[in-house]
Amino acid sequence: MNTRSHYIINSRTSALASHFELGHEYTRVVQGHEVFIVRQTLEEIVRASFHYYEQSLEGAIHLARKILKRSDYIPIALSAAHNLILIRCKAPNQDGIIWLICSQIQEIHRYRINKTTVVLKNGPSIDVDIKVNTLQDLLGLGADLCSALIQSDSRKTKSYFYDPKKGIALVWENGQLNYIVKRNKEDDEDLDMVLK
Known part of the structure; x- marks a missing residue:
């Protein structure tokens, strides 16, 4: 199986699952027809993917x-504009986690009482430890979340708060609070340009 050292979730990603090998935790990635191992934890x-899309995991959870x-x-x-809505599930053997990308799910079937088989678009199927009805509800919530975020992006505003005495600028955007701490005069000039 192919291996990679780093990975960022993208529009071709279908699912990510914990993968344990020789006492190390890695990640098995399903991307279209490809399945490969990434030498990073889930x-x-x-x-890293949330950082790439300029947000934090905690901020995304709070907003959702x-x-x-x-x-x-x-x-x-992860990105409503790219239709990257993630659902976190347990692996059926209780050893690890599986992240599913809602837009990459073709259909779901009951596998056992509390387990579901997820058929992915252009790829294999994955078993997860979640009831079919619960997963179906989460898929509906994912569609609602994506729609709400796309609508809010059209009315997107940023609020800036700047305290020159403390040297801190706060940016409130899309339900997330970000901050910048000035360190020197050059930072002050850069910050003034951003805030104007």
């Missing part, structure tokens, strides 16, 4: 909870 890939008005077991948006 968490490393997910966090706010939009869907639910506190647990929710899909999260």
Whole structure:
């Protein structure tokens, strides 16, 4: 099986699953017809992907909870513009996690009482430890989340708060709070240009 050292979730990604080999945790990636191993943990890939799309995992979870008005077991948006809505499931053997990309799911079937087989577009099927009805609900919530985010992007605004005495600029955007800490006069000039 092919291996890679790094990976970023993209529009061709179908699923990611924990993969254990010689006492190390890696990630098995399904991308279209391809299946390969990435020598990063699932968490490393997910966090790097959120960083790539200029947000944080925690911010995406907070925003999804706010939009869907639910506190647990929710899909999260990596990028609504690219239709990358992720659902986190347990592996059927309870050894690890599987992240599914909603837009890459073709159909789902009951595998056992609390397990589901997920048939992916252009790829293999994956078994997950979740009831069919629960996964179906999460897929519906994922579609709602994506629609809400795309609608809010059309009305997107940023709020800036700047405290020159403390040297901190705060940016509130899309339900996330970001900040910049000035370190020297050049940073101050760059920050002034951004805030104008």
